[in-house]
Amino acid sequence: MKKVYLSDSGPKVSEAIYGFWRWENLDNTTAKMEQIINLCLDLGINTFDHADIYGDFTIEEHFGKIISNKSFKREDIVLFSKCGIRKSSNGKVSYFDNSPNYIVNSVENSLKNLKTDYLDIFLLNQSDFLADPEQTAMVLAEIVNSGKVKHIGVANFTAFQHQLLASYLTIPIVTNHIELNLMNISAIEDGRLDFIKQSFSKPLAWAPLAGGEILDGKEGKSAVLKTKLEAIGKKYDANVEQTAVAWLMQLGTLPIIGSLSETRIRNAASASSIKLSREDWYDIYQTCVAS
Numbered sequence: 223m224k225k226v227y228l229s230d231s232g233p234k235v236s237e238a239i240y241g242f243w244r245w246e247n248l249d250n251t252t253a254k255m256e257q258i259i260n261l262c263l264d265l266g267i268n269t270f271d272h273a274d275i276y277g278d279f280t281i282e283e284h285f286g287k288i289i290s291n292k293s294f295k296r297e298d299i300v301l302f303s304k305c306g307i308r309k310s311s312n313g314k315v316s317y318f319d320n321s322p323n324y325i326v327n328s329v330e331n332s333l334k335n336l337k338t339d340y341l342d343i344f345l346l347n348q349s350d351f352l353a354d355p356e357q358t359a360m361v362l363a364e365i366v367n368s369g370k371v372k373h374i375g376v377a378n379f380t381a382f383q384h385q386l387l388a389s390y391l392t393i394p395i396v397t398n399h400i401e402l403n404l405m406n407i408s409a410i411e412d413g414r415l416d417f418i419k420q421s422f423s424k425p426l427a428w429a430p431l432a433g434g435e436i437l438d439g440k441e442g443k444s445a446v447l448k449t450k451l452e453a454i455g456k457k458y459d460a461n462v463e464q465t466a467v468a469w470l471m472q473l474g475t476l477p478i479i480g481s482l483s484e485t486r487i488r489n490a491a492s493a494s495s496i497k498l499s500r501e502d503w504y505d506i507y508q509t510c511v512a513s
């Protein structure tokens with residue numbers, strides 16, 4: 223799998239990215255994670271996406287154990303983490319927080335848990351309506367200037383939220399981590415995708431298979447899409463999963479794989495070699511719009 227620049231200012235990442243948002247803290251989490259990481263590296267996926275809250279605040283620590291064991295070199299991977307979503311003490315209320323102290327503390331905790339001196343990208347997850355964008359921009363610049371973070375990005379920002387934060391910054395926002403798949407193309411329709419590209423960046427697409435809904439394809443829109451993907455996929459000797467991910471890649475997005483299935487990881491990685499014709503790409507798109 224080839225490496226591409228995430229933006230005109232970097233960094234260079236694999237065309238598919240592995241994310242840990244579905245992981246939980248199990249008895250064999252570290253061993254399973256090491257197995258998945260080694261598979262990804264064998265397939266050319268060297269970019270890994272974390273967040274402070276994944277696995278109830280446990281997943282970064284497991285990844286850090288693997289780095290400490292020197293299963294691979296830190297310089298051979300690209301490491302993301304993010305913060306911004308918090309839960310109340312009773313766990314019943316989720317809320318957003320872009321306050322300077324929270325951001326700084328989260329970065330410090332991620333570095334400690336991941337056993338690394340720096341993050342290649344730190345992403346701010348969700349825009350906090352109560353935050354002062356100038357203060358948020360100042361703390362983002364501070365963590366970059368300190369060397370603890372190489373680049374900054376955002377996650378789940380609207381085009382206007384992205385634009386607002388960027389207006390207070392002198393350093394670039396290198397990506398927006400958005401939901402984008404054939405069951406949800408709202409990022410194409412509401413301007414998010416265009417604004418990311420206007421900023422000379424590539425979007426990260428989470429839930430590229432709509433949480434497995436496209437693969438299940440049992441009824442309604444998912445069933446229609448699955449049938450179309452099966453038909454077009456035959457032209458390229460590709461299955462439904464490979465065709466759906468290839469469709470996203472040709473849109474200029476970098477899919478974030480979250481599956482624990484080795485077969486599904488291999489399918490997503492191999493999609494980078496599939497080049498749909500313009501006619502087939504739009505055939506799939508029009509099926510999505512019409513369904």
